[in-house]
Amino acid sequence: MNMAHREDAPVVRPLTDTDVPTSVDTLARAFADYPFTRHVIAEEGHEERVRRFQEICLTRIGMVYGRVWVADEGRAVAVWSTPDTDPSSAFAEVAPVLGGLTGDRQAAYASAEQAVAPHRPQEPAWFLDTVAVSPEAQGRGLGSAVLVPGIEEAGQAGCPAFLETSSERNVRFYERLGFRVTAAVTLPDGGPRTWCMRKDPC
Incomplete structure (x- = not known):
């Protein structure tokens, strides 16, 4: 699965501080109308709340306690x-802070976490916190490419890679990368599937 040796493969590298603004923008746009975030983040000021939520995930969690890779200067990012x-x-x-961003959807956020936990x-596992590709950068294989380093490093460490998605189209995408569905949960309070x-590591 290693794409690094293909000359036409996208260049994927660890995120740097200069990539952060573009990466946050990429994540914010990708999740502005995503079923899960629509369910758990308040409607009032929704897009700005999503942007802040993703920024925290990137800068306070992924960059400090995890691993982040980008391609195309942050137009594709995996945390x-x-x-x-x-x-x-x-x-x-x-x-x-996250509780404040969920606003009047805080109970829905809590029940969603409880349902999937x-x-x-x-x-021990590698958990894909968030991943996105800017609309203008899609169709070039960046989504797969930016995920490969994390998948490979998880496998080398002998750990499973794990993710959750509320998009059925994404399920097929991840299956092509070797993931399998382990549960399908309809979230409480009218939440999405x-x-x-x-x-698993090979």
Whole structure:
């Protein structure tokens, strides 16, 4: 699956500070109308709330406690949490901010987390926190390319790679990368169907 040796493959590299503004913009646009974020983040000021939510995920979690790869200067970005470090303190620190961003959807966010939690790996795993490709950069293989380093490093570490998606179209995309559906959960409170997916190390 290693695409690094193909001359026409997209250039994928670890995120740098200069990539952050474009990467946040990429994530914000991708998730502005995503079923899960529509369900758990307040409608009032929704797009700005989503932008801040994604910025926190990128800069306070992924960049500090995980791994982040980009392609095309941040027009494609993948943010992973890894079992190498414990982000609990960071999540505790940002929890009030995230709670504020969910606004009147805070109960829906809590019930969604409760619904999918039993289906998450109990052993050490790489968790795909968020991934996106800018609309103008789609169709060039950047989505797959930016995910490959995390998938490969998880496998080399002997860990499963895990993700959740609320888009059925995304399920087929991830299946092509070797993930399999381990659970399909209809979130409470009128939430969307959400698929848990896992790729075990070879």
